[in-house]
Amino acid sequence: MDANGSLDATVTIVPGHLMYAQIPADNLRHFVDGIFSGFAKNPIADSVSGYGHRYVAGHDLLIDVPRTISTHGPFEGLKQAGHIVLTDFPTKAGIPIPAFSQSGLGQLLEQAGIPRGWLQVNISDAGWGIYAISEGSNDLAVALQGVLAMDQGVFFDTFVEGTLEVYFAVLWQNPFLLAGGLENIFSGIVASWNTLSVYVDPLDFFGAAGTSALIGFVLAHGLADESLNDAGKDAIRSGTVGALYTLSPAFGFGALAGFTAYRLGGALAKHQQKEMNARLSIDENSYRLLVEEICNRNIPVRELLVKALPQFILLDKAPTLPSEGTILESNGPRFSSTHLTFSTSAAYLQANVRTISTKIKNLSDDSPILLDWYQTALDQSRPNNNPQ
Numbered sequence: 414m415d416a417n418g419s420l421d422a423t424v425t426i427v428p429g430h431l432m433y434a435q436i437p438a439d440n441l442r443h444f445v446d447g448i449f450s451g452f453a454k455n456p457i458a459d460s461v462s463g464y465g466h467r468y469v470a471g472h473d474l475l476i477d478v479p480r481t482i483s484t485h486g487p488f489e490g491l492k493q494a495g496h497i498v499l500t501d502f503p504t505k506a507g508i509p510i511p512a513f514s515q516s517g518l519g520q521l522l523e524q525a526g527i528p529r530g531w532l533q534v535n536i537s538d539a540g541w542g543i544y545a546i547s548e549g550s551n552d553l554a555v556a557l558q559g560v561l562a563m564d565q566g567v568f569f570d571t572f573v574e575g576t577l578e579v580y581f582a583v584l585w586q587n588p589f590l591l592a593g594g595l596e597n598i599f600s601g602i603v604a605s606w607n608t609l610s611v612y613v614d615p616l617d618f619f620g621a622a623g624t625s626a627l628i629g630f631v632l633a634h635g636l637a638d639e640s641l642n643d644a645g646k647d648a649i650r651s652g653t654v655g656a657l658y659t660l661s662p663a664f665g666f667g668a669l670a671g672f673t674a675y676r677l678g679g680a681l682a683k684h685q686q687k688e689m690n691a692r693l694s695i696d697e698n699s700y701r702l703l704v705e706e707i708c709n710r711n712i713p714v715r716e717l718l719v720k721a722l723p724q725f726i727l728l729d730k731a732p733t734l735p736s737e738g739t740i741l742e743s744n745g746p747r748f749s750s751t752h753l754t755f756s757t758s759a760a761y762l763q764a765n766v767r768t769i770s771t772k773i774k775n776l777s778d779d780s781p782i783l784l785d786w787y788q789t790a791l792d793q794s795r796p797n798n799n800p801q
Contacts (some may be wrong), residue, residue, distance in 0.1 A: 541590020625655025
């Protein structure tokens with residue numbers, strides 16, 4: 414808004430962004446892909462897929478593009494930059510602010526509690542945000558020069574317009590628009606200071622502050638018998654009021670009214686707290702009479718109360734256990750590493766052992782009947798009755 418009272422920035426930014434928001438996302442993407450068909454696909458930039466993949470990797474102009482140039486050459490880096498700026502930047506999802514992607518400063522800002530929506534912008538966010546910053550910087554420069562005085566037009570140009578820009582910046586998560594709104598608000602603060610401030614002699618300012626602080630401390634500590642801590646606080650309040658009186662009587666009376674309301678509110682809060690504690694507390698004498706009346710001629714109740722009393726007493730100087738314990742020695746005996754072992758070359762029985770011949774020699778004078786008996790007994794004594 415200018416001095417004539419027209420909301421230039423607001424009536425331009427808000428309708429423009431709303432018109433951009435009404436464009437369907439798919440139609441916008443197909444439109445920019447059709448115009449720049451040679452940059453519509455880029456395997457290096459789109460190495461990561463899924464929702465929010467541009468913030469995750471491949472679309473940071475200050476981090477990913479120089480990395481591509483160093484690894485794949487300048488031609489591939491220019492193709493990646495063209496894909497980011499020409500086909501991704503105009504879409505609704507936008508691209509991460511350079512150096513503020515997840516591989517850059519974005520991860521640190523997310524840990525600080527800033528959502529990743531504030532770290533990504535599209536062509537509408539960047540364009541209207543830069544326009545707001547340029548408009549606000551002009552007002553801020555004039556205000557810092559001391560030639561911008563606060564009037565009705567400047568009030569709408571700074572405070573009203575800045576508040577609207579901050580509101581829509583938070584609604585749309587646009588960091589550039591937020592910066593422009595804060596510039597306008599700060600310009601209004603500087604313009605108000607230029608209008609309301611007057612020259613004050615430093616000796617008068619600090620002299621009034623010091624004298625008022627000294628008088629306040631003496632009255633609080635000497636007459637009101639306050640502690641040094643409370644008297645020091647009263648001295649600071651008195652010095653502040655005295656200093657503001659030198660700037661303007663309105664400032665002084667306002668500060669005095671504020672401090673008075675603060676002290677009255679504290680006194681009322683203490684009084685209310687005291688009454689509340691009195692309602693919730695029990696008089697010791699009344700409690701003792703009540704207990705005696707209940708225990709009169711009622712031995713079980715008295716025994717119950719006696720047993721309910723704590724049976725331990727805390728000593729003022731209780732013994733403490735030693736803080737240093739015994740440490741076990743670490744140089745104990747160890748097993749020797751050069752010990753004897755059994756020999757692994759043990760003797761074993763042979764599988765093919767010699768057997769006694771089972772062939773019977775017949776005597777010349779043996780009877781054939783006895784010979785048959787010998788042969789039958791020998792066959793029965795063999796395993797499995799397998800004659801040889």
